[in-house]
Amino acid sequence: MHTSEKCDITVIGAGLLGCFVARSLREYNLSVRVLEAREDVCTGISKANTAIVYTGIDNKPGSLKSELCVRANEGFDSLCTDLGVPFSRCGSLMAVFGPKGEKALIKKYNQGVENGVRGIKLLSAEETHSMEPGLSSEVTASLFVPGTGTVNPWLLCIAAYENASDNGAEFLFNNRVIQMERVNGGFRLVTEDNEFFSRAVVNCAGLFADTVRELTEKPLVRIFRTGADYFVLDKKAEGGVSHIIFHEPEIGKKGLTLVPTTEGNILVGPSDRAASEYPDEADVNGLVQLEKQCKEVVPKLEINKKIRCFAGSRPNTVLVKPEGRRYIKTDNKIPDFSIFEEAGLFSLIGIKTPGLTCAHELSRYLSAHIADYLCCSEINPEFNPVRKPIIKTSELTLEEWKKLVQCNKAYGQIICTCGKITEGEIVGAIRRGAATVNGVKRRVGSGMGCCQGSRCTQRIAEIIARELSIEVNEVTMDGRNSYIMRGGVSCEV
Amino acid sequence: MKYDILIVGGGAAGMAAAIKSSERGASVLLAERDLELGGVLKQCIHNGFGLTYFHEDISGTEYADRFRRAIADKSIEIMTEANVVSICENRTAVIATKSGIFEVSFDFCIMATGCREKSIGSELIGGTRPAGVYTAGEAQKMINLNHYDLGDNFVILGSGNVGQVMARRLKILGKNVAAMIEQNNSLGGMTKNRQDCIEAYNIPVRLNSTVDMIYGEGHVTAVRVKHLDSGDTEIIKCDALITALGLIPDRVLAEELEINGNYLDWLYFCGNCESVHDIVDAVTIQAERLASEICDLTEDKLNA
Incomplete structure (x- = not known):
């Protein structure tokens, strides 16, 4: 077994959060090592989502989510400029079909105003159709949110990785952490062939973050994933939309989302269903449901021009409690972003929507806290936030x-x-x-x-x-x- | 550089159009994206080609070779590993090659870009997205031209000609073809292929059926076949899935030049990008006829 030199912080997992945490930590004079189980970044839960940059109108005022999301959205253009990632601030319309939806619109509008989201506007059916002629004629009203945008989550993650790496974070792939223990002055982490020591650990292990936490801690929180199916249409598909559409159905809970991606395709999804055996396993019934909803919301959209169906997962977190020798679910779900901090172990468990939007701001928030914890708030003068993209x-x-x-x-x-x-x-x-x-x-x-x-x-x-x-x-x-x-x-x- | 005719694609259609145009005295540039001319014929090592055009039963490879030899005798400019990336309204095209990016101009352009295969992504199928799923043409190229080994136990979804020919090819290679699955109540493709490839090799067929789930974490391990009438499902183990879901004329390059379904009067389509032909001989004949018509127009212009 090979032992590496001790570093300040080990980050477990090189998904979106792991890469951004590593990058933010390098804004301080802290040595950072990222251990990733797989052969590359962005292979887990970060790879399949709705690719939306939210404004914060959906989050409870006063929550960490709303604070970070509003800030993240405002700074997203500059983040993407630094990282050389295309970002499209296409705006969104939340489209409704009747009184139930209209009520929800008003609530969202007020929440958005309270959170300080700029430019949001309630639109009549006529105004809505003039902005999005492809929407069903049954749409009765909508909420226009000009700040909503879309980014390619793969490129964002890869850019954060490259920039973190350029700034001195060490990334080791094919290193799955199988053992972790507290030792004098920090942690010992063991992968198949290597052992590592560090003063602190940031657990960004995505769907496995609960398991990783329990390598040293008693069970407290577990991830119960649900599934989300998507499909992508060919760029040539007609009847599409130019804004992100959030459909709020009158019957049922989960509406459809349509995203005109930065690449020029229409992304349709997500469905909401029980988990499949594998996190990225699509469910044919979920896909059929999406098609059905498309016919209601955007009747002229050429859904026969599908080029790809895929699935992602939602990492729902629930607090657990001991019962006999097992741990069982409590009724306590965790609605806000929560960072589990246990004497040098910082776990990001179940960071879901708006996790993509907030990856950078959440990482900065956490990094400042960790720098404090390690008594090293000294800024790294050589940190360079700019990453050159691959020539296109x-x-x-x-x-x-x-x-x-x-x-x-x-x-x-x-x-x-x-x-x-x-x-x-x-x-x-x-x-x-x-x-x-x-x-x-x-x-x-x-x-x-x-x-x-x-x-x-x-x-x-x-x-x-x-x-x-x-x-x-x-x-x-x-x-x-x-x-x-x-x-x-x-x-x- | 200026040519009378730019031909995009050096498969059966492009080669025939180039030879005919050159014979009629036109200056021709033939741009082919692959290393060699021949298109999809190169990977068709089976017989059944040339019955109409040459009155002989030859392989696709031989069919392509005959045209390649004929082309070598003509003063046709050929660019290989050359991708035409755009065609503009002012009768110019941009061609990308390793030796440079070239702009050429022309009087007429013949698109001979063939077909593309419908991909598995166009179907509503559940499951992870494992490796080991190939289109029939892709598998045919990998196996026949590059001699790659794709697996031992195959399922074929769809029953077009290429799928049927591949079923036979796999059997000849000693592979198992666990099933050919077709949504309709009869197999697609030509009667001859059905007899020679499917019936002669006892390929198990499931009609009125589709695949609605692909299993495997990493690599494909099985598919779930669903009977469309009864809804009954059956899991068939396999280590490779081949899709033969149909061919679509590949007109992507010309799409920007389309206005309400019409194209500019100097742009023509021939071969499978004009319409899907069952046999290559028909492609050749159609391409030759089109080239002649265009040359008539050129001559009219010169005489005018």
Whole structure:
């Protein structure tokens, strides 16, 4: 077993929160090491969500959520500029179909005003339809929230990782924490091949954050996930929307959400259902339900132009109490963001909506607190918040592209024809840490067009193998045993 | 650079159009995104090609080779590993290659970009999104051209021609094809393929059925087949799922030039991007005819 040098803080998990926490901690003179179980960042719960940057109108006034969300939303343009991530402040309409919904609208409006959210406006049916002609004629009113936006959660997470890493945070992949104990002056953490020591630990283990916490602490809170299905439409699908639409149904609880993504697709979802066996396992009934709701809310939307169905999870947290030798659920759910702090162990458990919006602000809030705890509030003078994005040839002028190909011919070779993504961009993604075909996809958007990778997966796998000096049969779609082709040849040549 | 005709795509249609245009004296640029000309024919190592055009039963590979040889004798400019990334209203195109980004202009443009396959994402299917799911054409390329091994036990969803040919190919390679699943009450594709590929190899078929769940964490391990009338389900183990859900003419490049369903009068489609043809001979004949018509127009212009 290899022992690494002791650091100030170990962050467990390199999802959205882990990456942002590592980045924020490096704003102080603190040494940070991130241990990630998988081969890349953004492989867990961070990878599948509704991609919305909320304004804070949905959160209870006075809560930590509302405070952070309002602040996060206002600062989102500047965060994304620093991190080189596209952000679209497209605005949202909460559309309702009758008196029940209208009541909910007023409540949201008042809550938004109380939280200090700017520019929100109640709209009549006519005003609503002039803004979104594709909405059902049955819509009776809406709430316009100009500050709502959308960001690609993969890119945001990857950008935070790269910037944290550039600022000196050490990221170790394929290091699943299997043992953690308190030792003199801090913690000892054990992964399969390594042991690590640090003064404090931040537990950002996503769906496993409760289990990780219980490596040293008594059970107190557990995650009970529920499932959420989504589908994505081809960019060519007609009848879409240009604002984010939150549908508030008259009957039933969960309405539909439609998001015009930064890539130009329409994202439809989430459904709300019991958990599947696996966190990212889609439920066909949930998908059917989404289609049904689409017909009610946006009747002309071409839902037959689906290119991808997927699922995510909601990490609902419930306090538990001992009963005999077991722990059982109490009635206490945890509505607000809560940080469980236990003598140097800081656990972020069940951070759900608006977790994507607040990842940066929540991390800053927590980091200031941890710096205090470690008596090191000294600012790191070398911290640089700016991250350069991967070159996107499709966004260059013809002259710029020509010059680039003269320097590096790989930028002239298109690999993903749907997205016009070149070998140069793919190699760039691999050099920045993509280890799988989906790792490349999350960085450059390959395989996200109408052919869904059927024309580029093999070539991307071959490029990964070449760049990482591994065999092509060792390349996976998304880690674990998700191999794309097996070793050897298919019997005869 | 200026050409009479730019042809986008060097498969069966593009090659035939290029040869015919060149024979008629037109200057032709043929842009192909792959390393070699031939398109999807290159991976069609089975017979059944050429019966109409050559009056012989030859493989797709041989069919492509004959056109490649014919093209070599003509003064046709060929760019391979060249992606046409945009076509503009002023009759120019931007072509990306490793040796540079080129702008060319032309009088006519023939799109010969073939088809794309419908992906699994277009279906409402539950499950994780494991690896080991391939479109039939993708699997055909990986197996026949690159000799990759994709698994031992296959399920095929959909019953188009490529799916049927792949079923036979897998059997010849000693693989198990656990089932071919078709939503309709009869198999798709041509009668000949049905007899030669499915019946001759005793491929188990499930009609009126679909896959509504894909199992596997990481790699596919099984699919759930749902009978559409009875609602009964059956779990079939497999380590690879091939989809043959249909072909869609690939007109993405030209879509920006479409105005109310009409295209500019210098833009033409041939082969499978014009409409899906059952046999390649028909593609060749259609492409040749189109090229002749365009050359007639060019000559009219010159004579005018």
